[in-house]
Amino acid sequence: MEILELAGKVHDETRQGEAFNPLGSDQQSFKKHFYIESYGCAMNFADSEVVASILNAEGFGATKNAEEADLVLINTCSIREKAELTVRKRLTEFRSLKKKKPGMLIGMLGCMAERLKAKLLEEEKLVDLVVGPDAYRSLPALIGEAETGQKAVNVLLSRDETYGDIAPIRLDSNGVCAFVSIMRGCNNMCSFCVVPFTRGRERSRDAYSILTEVEHLFHTGYREVTLLGQNVDSYYWIDESNDETITFAKLLEKVALVSPLLRVRFSTSHPKDITDEVLYTIAKYENICNYIHLPVQSGSNRILQLMNRTYTKEWYIAKVNRIREILPDCGLSTDMITGFCTETEEDHRETYSLMEYCKYDLAYMYFYSERPGTLAEKRYEDDIPEEVKKRRLQEIIALHRIHSLESMQRDVNKTFKVLIEADSKKSEQDWHGRTDHNKVVIFPKEKYALKKGDYVNVFVHSCTAGTLLGKISNE
Numbered sequence: 111m112e113i114l115e116l117a118g119k120v121h122d123e124t125r126q127g128e129a130f131n132p133l134g135s136d137q138q139s140f141k142k143h144f145y146i147e148s149y150g151c152a153m154n155f156a157d158s159e160v161v162a163s164i165l166n167a168e169g170f171g172a173t174k175n176a177e178e179a180d181l182v183l184i185n186t187c188s189i190r191e192k193a194e195l196t197v198r199k200r201l202t203e204f205r206s207l208k209k210k211k212p213g214m215l216i217g218m219l220g221c222m223a224e225r226l227k228a229k230l231l232e233e234e235k236l237v238d239l240v241v242g243p244d245a246y247r248s249l250p251a252l253i254g255e256a257e258t259g260q261k262a263v264n265v266l267l268s269r270d271e272t273y274g275d276i277a278p279i280r281l282d283s284n285g286v287c288a289f290v291s292i293m294r295g296c297n298n299m300c301s302f303c304v305v306p307f308t309r310g311r312e313r314s315r316d317a318y319s320i321l322t323e324v325e326h327l328f329h330t331g332y333r334e335v336t337l338l339g340q341n342v343d344s345y346y347w348i349d350e351s352n353d354e355t356i357t358f359a360k361l362l363e364k365v366a367l368v369s370p371l372l373r374v375r376f377s378t379s380h381p382k383d384i385t386d387e388v389l390y391t392i393a394k395y396e397n398i399c400n401y402i403h404l405p406v407q408s409g410s411n412r413i414l415q416l417m418n419r420t421y422t423k424e425w426y427i428a429k430v431n432r433i434r435e436i437l438p439d440c441g442l443s444t445d446m447i448t449g450f451c452t453e454t455e456e457d458h459r460e461t462y463s464l465m466e467y468c469k470y471d472l473a474y475m476y477f478y479s480e481r482p483g484t485l486a487e488k489r490y491e492d493d494i495p496e497e498v499k500k501r502r503l504q505e506i507i508a509l510h511r512i513h514s515l516e517s518m519q520r521d522v523n524k525t526f527k528v529l530i531e532a533d534s535k536k537s538e539q540d541w542h543g544r545t546d547h548n549k550v551v552i553f554p555k556e557k558y559a560l561k562k563g564d565y566v567n568v569f570v571h572s573c574t575a576g577t578l579l580g581k582i583s584n585e
């Protein structure tokens with residue numbers, strides 16, 4: 111899990127990038143300061159930027175240092191038990207900070223706030239504010255209540271909140287890549303998953319507010335946007351001015367047309383929903399990255415059914431074949447869970463054989479963690495011993511390592527268009543950038559007058575398991 115720091119911390123599994131101070135000197139003029147630490151998925155990170163915007167309007171500036179903050183916020187994740195344990199540990203650390211600075215308020219935001227509601231405030235007295243993902247507009251009022259010693263809780267889920275009109279303040283950005291939230295919530299009921307309970311019903315954001323945000327990003331120097339949603343392919347918005355239905359494919363196209371110099375990525379696609387129209391749109395526009403994150407979760411049909419994923423292994427393979435037919439050069443990544451309820455060695459081998467077929471470029475792999483309130487918790491016994499779950503996880507990780515190394519090696523002796531994101535972490539003499547396929551490339555700056563946000567052709571001469579190493583190519 112990568113840890114990024116700026117104006118607080120981001121603990122995120124998908125985000126890549128380096129610290130860059132986006133806060134500007136005017137942050138010094140704020141009389142009050144907030145510190146925010148974010149856990150979980152990119153959507154949580156994007157939400158923290160909405161929260162920063164709401165707090166800025168209330169006179170709170172961001173600080174990187176929790177000790178000097180008047181308001182300490184932790185934007186939490188409930189996806190696995192471990193994520194919640196990490197947050198609890200951090201909260202106890204913040205409590206000791208508060209003992210030294212009694213006026214300080216501590217607030218819990220996000221999915222864990224939604225799941226536990228007032229419990230952390232009333233029973234455990236760990237926080238002063240509890241605010242769910244759809245209630246951030248009420249933060250100013252809640253801060254006021256907490257300042258007068260009242261219980262400040264709002265965990266109401268909404269059917270229409272998208273924060274579409276709020277311009278996020280980029281908290282931890284390299285100034286080149288940004289997340290743009292296009293929808294919220296999830297209507298799928300994967301039996302292992304807590305998200306439908308913590309984030310509520312699915313709703314799509316006004317397409318024009320998305321385009322306005324993207325255009326603004328482009329004009330302020332950003333060169334890559336990642337459109338975010340738990341299930342982006344079910345994006346659906348009706349433009350009432352001309353009765354136009356905007357599907358995800360249409361939205362992708364509109365975003366791609368903002369500028370050919372803007373790279374467009376998206377996450378996450380559900381195998382049941384990704385359409386040919388989306389694949390053809392990716393094929394049509396050079397600036398939509400040839401890269402799809404297509405979580406499979408398991409290769410066993412029996413387990414997929416228990417997980418309520420609504421597709422079979424054969425359906426998934428047919429999707430992968432279709433992707434490779436329309437986009438022969440497409441990078442593919444996935445999410446997988448080992449040790450789901452009743453999983454046998456045979457089921458596990460099915461996952462193994464699916465991986466052998468797909469040969470993912472990147473995979474996020476987890477062992478099953480039962481979450482309270484989910485369908486699986488209610489219906490099935492969490493009957494696979496932890497050591498078996500972990501052993502199976504190690505096995506798929508080992509197999510994936512072989513595939514990802516092969517994927518890196520296939521890129522050696524080729525030239526790629528690379529977007530420069532930052533200095534390399536190891537040396538200021540080198541650039542850090544990424545290919546269209548989302549692979550990190552490190553290469554010497556040499557004599558060229560390039561800067562962050564520029565594109566450059568790089569010849570890859572070698573690789574490690576996670577990085578391509580190259581040289582600027584003049585061809």
Ligand code: SAM
Nearest residue numbers: 151302303340378405445446447476477478479
């Ligand atoms: N919406 C996406 C999807 O459909 O795949 C991502 C959902 S979730 C934020 C990210 C990943 O966490 C999932 O794809 C799944 O692999 C994993 N995950 C979710 N619930 C889990 C659980 N109870 N135990 C272990 N892993 C889990």
Ligand code: SF4
Nearest residue numbers: 296298300303305340
């Ligand atoms: Fe969870 Fe499934 Fe929704 Fe993804 S699609 S957020 S795994 S319920």
Ligand code: F3S
Nearest residue numbers: 150151187188189221
């Ligand atoms: Fe994301 Fe974790 Fe919530 S993965 S949607 S922050 S439960």
